[in-house]
Amino acid sequence: MSSGPQPTLAAASDVAAVELTRVAVAFGAHQVLTEVSLRVAAGVRLGLIGPAAAGKSLLLKVIAGLCAPDAGTVAVLGQEVTGKREAELGPLRQRIGMLFQNPALFDFLTVAGNVAFPLEQRGGHSPEQLAALVAERLRAVGLAGSEARWPAQLSGGMKKRVGIARASIARPELLLYDEPTAGLDPVTSRKIFDLLDADQRATGATLITASSDVVALLGFVDVIAFLHGGVIRHLGPVAELAAATDPELARFLAGTLDAAAPPHAAPPHAAPPHATPPAPPAEPSA
Numbered sequence: 001m002s003s004g005p006q007p008t009l010a011a012a013s014d015v016a017a018v019e020l021t022r023v024a025v026a027f028g029a030h031q032v033l034t035e036v037s038l039r040v041a042a043g044v045r046l047g048l049i050g051p052a053a054a055g056k057s058l059l060l061k062v063i064a065g066l067c068a069p070d071a072g073t074v075a076v077l078g079q080e081v082t083g084k085r086e087a088e089l090g091p092l093r094q095r096i097g098m099l100f101q102n103p104a105l106f107d108f109l110t111v112a113g114n115v116a117f118p119l120e121q122r123g124g125h126s127p128e129q130l131a132a133l134v135a136e137r138l139r140a141v142g143l144a145g146s147e148a149r150w151p152a153q154l155s156g157g158m159k160k161r162v163g164i165a166r167a168s169i170a171r172p173e174l175l176l177y178d179e180p181t182a183g184l185d186p187v188t189s190r191k192i193f194d195l196l197d198a199d200q201r202a203t204g205a206t207l208i209t210a211s212s213d214v215v216a217l218l219g220f221v222d223v224i225a226f227l228h229g230g231v232i233r234h235l236g237p238v239a240e241l242a243a244a245t246d247p248e249l250a251r252f253l254a255g256t257l258d259a260a261a262p263p264h265a266a267p268p269h270a271a272p273p274h275a276t277p278p279a280p281p282a283e284p285s286a
């Protein structure tokens with residue numbers, strides 16, 4: 001595997017929100033991530049794409065500290081995650097919001113209880129404040145008034161939206177969204193991407209979104225990372241995607257990539273060392 005320069009994203013801030021160095025994860029003989037190196041500057045919106053079973057969900061779990069890599073290092077929000085015990089990761093986890101591909105709601109809590117959970121963990125909010133924040137998030141995801149419902153009473157798409165409300169309610173600095181629009185109709189999907197967009201503009205959080213809804217994703221993120229064959233084969237601004245030279249990426253975007261076939265070697269400059277997302281809009285002057 002190449003030991004060339006690591007893919008790097010420069011942004012308005014040059015502080016790394018996420019820094020993976022040569023991360024490898026295998027399950028038995030199945031090497032899923034071979035050598036993933038990725039640096040995501042704070043405030044970037046990164047879209048993670050790749051064929052089914054490429055390891056997108058796994059990569060998000062590695063970043064969240066939920067799956068320890070077999071090799072390589074992981075630093076998140078300026079802290080080393082690798083080698084840390086579960087208890088040591090608690091404070092860092094409170095700064096990260098994650099939506100799982102299967103939203104994994106707590107069956108024993110109502111919708112309100114699920115959404116409020118990250119804030120309750122932290123403490124410091126009165127019941128009235130919690131109720132108001134939960135109501136705002138539920139409105140934002142199009143589920144106003146659903147507080148008293150139970151997860152078992154929700155459709156898959158509704159669970160997904162409750163998961164988004166839960167992941168974002170504490171305004172975390174790093175948000176990891178795994179397939180936020182899977183199972184949603186096109187209109188609701190659009191609304192969800194609009195919500196993620198508005199939230200990110202309001203908070204300046206770093207956002208990593210894995211999505212198979214590539215067309216919608218491209219309209220929402222600054223930078224695309226293409227994961228295939230256990231490595232990030234391409235990393236660069238959305239605007240440069242059409243000019244990307246990796247033939248496997250071109251096949252993936254065209255819908256003709258056979259994910260079961262062994263990937264061809266990545267082209268030598270598939271991952272530009274300094275991909276720069278579009279500059280953020282200028283602050284309005286007072």
Ligand SMILES: Nc1ncnc2c1ncn2[C@@H]1O[C@H](COP(=O)(O)OP(=O)(O)OP(=O)(O)O)[C@@H](O)[C@H]1O
Binds near residue numbers: 032052057101
């Ligand atoms: N805990 C686990 N034990 C064994 N294999 C696993 C585990 N987690 C993931 N895998 C395997 O790792 C590979 C990548 O899975 P992952 O869910 O990350 O793919 P993905 O890119 O998110 O796919 P999809 O587009 O279908 O969501 C799969 O082959 C999967 O079976």
Ligand SMILES: [Mg+2]
Binds near residue numbers: 058101178
């Ligand atoms: Mg997945």
